[in-house]
Each structure stands twice: as C-alpha cells, then as structure tokens.
Amino acid sequence: MTVIESVHAEHDARFVERGGRRVIDHYGRPARVHRAVRKVVGVIEWGVGVLVVAGEDRHAFVDDAVSNRVPETEGEGCYALLLDPDGSIRTDLYVFNAGGRLLLFTPPGETAPLAEDWRGKVFIQDVTIDRATEDFATFGVHGPKATEKVASVCTASAPADQLTFERGSMGEAGVTVIRTDALAGERGFLVVCGVDDAADVYDTLENRGLNAAPFGYRTWEMLTLEAGTPLFETELAGRIPNALGLRNAVDFEKGCFVGQEIVSRIENRGSPPGRLVGLSCTELPAAGDAVQDGDESLGEITRAVESPALDGPIAFAVLDGTGPPAETLVSIESTDGPVDAEIESLPFVEGSERSARIPDYD
Numbered sequence: 559m560t561v562i563e564s565v566h567a568e569h570d571a572r573f574v575e576r577g578g579r580r581v582i583d584h585y586g587r588p589a590r591v592h593r594a595v596r597k598v599v600g601v602i603e604w605g606v607g608v609l610v611v612a613g614e615d616r617h618a619f620v621d622d623a624v625s626n627r628v629p630e631t632e633g634e635g636c637y638a639l640l641l642d643p644d645g646s647i648r649t650d651l652y653v654f655n656a657g658g659r660l661l662l663f664t665p666p667g668e669t670a671p672l673a674e675d676w677r678g679k680v681f682i683q684d685v686t687i688d689r690a691t692e693d694f695a696t697f698g699v700h701g702p703k704a705t706e707k708v709a710s711v712c713t714a715s716a717p718a719d720q721l722t723f724e725r726g727s728m729g730e731a732g733v734t735v736i737r738t739d740a741l742a743g744e745r746g747f748l749v750v751c752g753v754d755d756a757a758d759v760y761d762t763l764e765n766r767g768l769n770a771a772p773f774g775y776r777t778w779e780m781l782t783l784e785a786g787t788p789l790f791e792t793e794l795a796g797r798i799p800n801a802l803g804l805r806n807a808v809d810f811e812k813g814c815f816v817g818q819e820i821v822s823r824i825e826n827r828g829s830p831p832g833r834l835v836g837l838s839c840t841e842l843p844a845a846g847d848a849v850q851d852g853d854e855s856l857g858e859i860t861r862a863v864e865s866p867a868l869d870g871p872i873a874f875a876v877l878d879g880t881g882p883p884a885e886t887l888v889s890i891e892s893t894d895g896p897v898d899a900e901i902e903s904l905p906f907v908e909g910s911e912r913s914a915r916i917p918d919y920d
Contacts, residue, residue: 560603561695561756579605579666582774589866592780594771599701601763601770607669608690609662615683616660625808632657635721639807645820647794665790695756700746702910708747710767728762731755743785743909780863786904786916792861800824801832803917833881834917837899842871848891849875867907
C-alpha cells in the first residue's frame, strides 16, 4: 500500500495495484492535473522498492551484475538494467552511491526476487543485501517549476545534475533530494524520507511554498508517453535493450555481465532486433493490438493514452526490425476494427527537459 493512504483518501484518491503495491491511480481529473504538471508542478507518491547493499565489496558486486557503471563518488547515481542470460531485461533500477552503502530503487514487484537472487550469489565477498522498502517514502516532484518548488521548502540545494542528490531537511524531517532523468519530459526530483515523516513531507510538498498539484499513475502514463519514455511494466520487461534504444542504461564497453555478450553483439551488428516508435491515432487502441502495413504485420501496441497536450490518442509500439520511418501511415487492428495511425518522431511533446529514455538508435 502507499505509505500515507489515509492522506490520499482525504483527496478522494482512486487506488490501483502496481507490482503488488497499492498506489494512486488518480484523484478524479487526471487530464486536468496533467495540465497543472506541464504548466507548473505536481507531486506524486511513488510505490518503489528499495534495496540497501553494504559491505566492502558492495560496489564491485553490483557493478558486475548490472548493465551500466556504478558511480564510485558519493552523491552520484546511474540508471541500469539487470539482464537475463538471453540479453532481455529482467528489471530496471537506479543505483545511488550513499557513501558506506548503495541505495537501489527498483519496480516494487522486483525487489524481493532480486534480493533473494543476489544473496544466493554472495560467496566470499563482504556484501550484505537488505530490503528497505518499508523504511522509506518516496515522492516525485515534476514540472517546469520543480526547482522552485524544492527550493521553497527544503534546506538542501536542488541538485544541478541528473541522478545526483543532496541531503537536507523539510521542517523537522530529514530528506534526500535526487535530481531525476526527466521521465515526464519536465524538470523532476525525488524526495526520499523516513516513513514516520511521510505525511509531513507530503503536506509540505503539496501545500507549502509553491503549491504542487497531487497526481497519480494515470497522469504519469500520459506524461511519460508524451515525453517518449518507455516504462518497465509496458515496454521494457522481457525485451532486448537495443530494441528500445536504451543507450542511457547500457555501457557497451563495460566488463562482462549476464546478457552482455548478446547485447554487445547486436550493437556491433548495427541493426536492432526491433524498434520502439510513437504513433498518433484516430482512435484509442489497446495494448497488444497489431500494427499493420497493408497485409504485413509490423509489431504491436504496448501502451496508449488520450493525450491532454495533443487532444488525441497516442501510443507506443514495438515494431520488428528497423520498422518504417516517421510519417509513415499504418493501420492498427483493434477489437472495434481498423484504426488509422501515423508513425511520429519522439518526443510527442517538448517539455522543460528531454527524457533520458527517449529511444536512440544512432
């Protein structure tokens, strides 16, 4: 469940389950709140999983397991993937160097199996792996005025660089403020605090200094699709990172890790096994609907929303091979009949920052 469910219930929140956790779906007007985030700033409680990796060998252990280089400098982080032996994405995660320990943020349903798997791989290394999901509350602050929002209520300076953090306080609560990689296409921060301080921190973020509009996962899906950001549950899980253009998550020159050989071989061949594209549609399709070019099957829809910024339906699709170029007209085979669509360049919407996950195939 969310850490402060009763607070959200007072805002007439509707709840939904994601990765085994009860999170906010929306507060009644997800499209209206979307516009508030795009114009000013909004706040959301995240249902993330947290792992703490400690011990003298913590850095080498995690660095050997994931697809990107784990920073050795305190206060810095990276976005990375854990790959299966066939090179497909098992989970994505953020790794932050917190001095004597590494803090890992994962999709909520992936934390327990990841911890169990890694504990089984610790032999003579000095490494401890602890689940800490229930110890922390994590809030996202997103929008063109996110820096001003954080500065108006926090003693910590808003971090200047993406995936870096500063420690400070909000009122009596100690917090860590992390600069995000702009997944919503807007300036963003994560505010992490202890669960006992969660209600006070959320109230501060929503109501003190520059007000922030509360929003839920329904609005997040709108924002991230407009921004060209693939998400774990809908686009990443089980797919090869090359097919998603996830260059910010993979260091192709890094030492060996599980799945690296396959991913590197695809990269060296220069032709991804698929391509993630954006589609503007005449009607709203559903995940799993086939994308066609005449009688030829091109791929399938992974996610679709009604875009408040564009006043129409947009979608992600994973197509086979390189797929056709932007401005190509295609058809989507929905349960209600064919839907006309056009392949679009990403992002759909330019916000105050560009998402670091926009597919890059160059």
